[in-house]
Amino acid sequence: MSTLAQEITVAGTSVVVAAATHRYLYLRLVKNITASLRLRLGGQITAVALTALVPAGVLTAQYADPTRVAWLVRPVFAWVACAAYLLLVLAVLEVPAYLTTRSLRRRAHVTRHTPAPHTRNTRQPQPGPAMGTSGPAVPASRPDPPTMAGRRLVLARSVALLATATATATTGYGFHRGLGPPDIKTVPIKLPRLHPSLDGMRITMASDLHLGPFFGRAHTARNVRLINSTSPDIVAIVGDLSDGSAEDLAGHAEPLARIASTHGTYFVTGNHDYRYDVDAWIDTLTDFGITTLRNTRTLITHRGGAIDLAGVTDVEGERHHDTPDYDKALADRDASRPVVLLAHQPVQVHEAARHDVDLQLSGHTHGGGFFPGNLLAPLTQPVTAGLATFDTTQLYVSRGVGASLPPIRVGAPPDITVIELRSAW
Numbered sequence: 001m002s003t004l005a006q007e008i009t010v011a012g013t014s015v016v017v018a019a020a021t022h023r024y025l026y027l028r029l030v031k032n033i034t035a036s037l038r039l040r041l042g043g044q045i046t047a048v049a050l051t052a053l054v055p056a057g058v059l060t061a062q063y064a065d066p067t068r069v070a071w072l073v074r075p076v077f078a079w080v081a082c083a084a085y086l087l088l089v090l091a092v093l094e095v096p097a098y099l100t101t102r103s104l105r106r107r108a109h110v111t112r113h114t115p116a117p118h119t120r121n122t123r124q125p126q127p128g129p130a131m132g133t134s135g136p137a138v139p140a141s142r143p144d145p146p147t148m149a150g151r152r153l154v155l156a157r158s159v160a161l162l163a164t165a166t167a168t169a170t171t172g173y174g175f176h177r178g179l180g181p182p183d184i185k186t187v188p189i190k191l192p193r194l195h196p197s198l199d200g201m202r203i204t205m206a207s208d209l210h211l212g213p214f215f216g217r218a219h220t221a222r223n224v225r226l227i228n229s230t231s232p233d234i235v236a237i238v239g240d241l242s243d244g245s246a247e248d249l250a251g252h253a254e255p256l257a258r259i260a261s262t263h264g265t266y267f268v269t270g271n272h273d274y275r276y277d278v279d280a281w282i283d284t285l286t287d288f289g290i291t292t293l294r295n296t297r298t299l300i301t302h303r304g305g306a307i308d309l310a311g312v313t314d315v316e317g318e319r320h321h322d323t324p325d326y327d328k329a330l331a332d333r334d335a336s337r338p339v340v341l342l343a344h345q346p347v348q349v350h351e352a353a354r355h356d357v358d359l360q361l362s363g364h365t366h367g368g369g370f371f372p373g374n375l376l377a378p379l380t381q382p383v384t385a386g387l388a389t390f391d392t393t394q395l396y397v398s399r400g401v402g403a404s405l406p407p408i409r410v411g412a413p414p415d416i417t418v419i420e421l422r423s424a425w
Contacts, residue, residue: 014055021083022047028090029164032156054080061405062275065248066212073213077406081174081370085167088372093159100155174370174408179214181222182401182414184230187387189394190422191358193338195305199423203340204232204261206416207363208400210272211252212243214407221255223401223416230418233262233302237290238363239270239314239344243404246280257288263300265290266309270344270364271316272404278320293342295325297333307421308333310357311342324348330355338421346381346397353393360395361419367399367412374412385412 030043057076060069194201204227209215227235237256242249259265267290269278282292291298293311300309312324324343333339338358343349346362367385368374377384383397398417403409 070213081406178409198305207238210402235265245276268311308339370410
């Protein structure tokens, strides 16, 4: 299938999904809770408008200058995040709401088919007010019990209110955490081949900046300040630098030129970096004093010891004539030295293990980003976040400092990780 055909298919699927989603939300959040024709009409118009705007915003974010379309992309993806949580909460509530409705129907059926109990009137007859003669007492009237329709309306409104409140609060928190400053974590990792003189060497990771409509120059500058505060010996930017072209976003990446470290800053490509001219981005980073490890390695000497720092391109590079080449990056090295490999996706650890890599540093997953992403990430990646071991290769996965769209974080806060290398000697 050609690229154009794929894009048309994706666009068509997006419209269908958006239409189905907004129809469902209209039924649950508008039609089921009000009989007002005016409110229902407003809900229908809103659902149709959002069905058109969401795919338009998604496509605009892919192809337009992010700095020029932020006015459209930001509200669209804020709604996408909120709608995702509305769907999730409503789906969870469908079963208890259905069971409650069945229970109400059963009780209503029993009430209708149960004969009223016969009561004996023991009160003495009193004179009728009009006739002046005795007559049966008239019992005081009681309000009718709530109807089935009334109970169902209360239930529908309760579900809609709970879903709306939960989705709004969760989305608000997610944006606050996702757009806020990352945590700084320090993780000691022991490497058997590390010379004692290198004990305590610090590699500061900052993956997944995702410069674009939500993350700009201020985001980059804040992360540079935090990176510099860790006093790094090496800085590793492990892919997904941007969601736009170097022509549009180079100015937002420029604060990277002010990263201060003992042995420099190194970059490897991520899957998002291939959506635009990756070579232009690499040239831009070179101008900022950042070295791209494109299936290459470099020798880092520090306090009388040495490590090999290697990097391979992302697996997405296979579609852009930039295939990760582990042999080129790792062959013919001194086996007595440890090697640290930068590779954007954790799944690349299997090749790293075959090449006797001591430590792989990766990003890509965002730690799952937001629920239920943390449940989906393990379907494609061996590690979602943190440290794991594969054969003799250790893998550390950072949650990254940015996020792809929508940029929310729930249960997976952004982080800058300081890897402290420890000697086993």
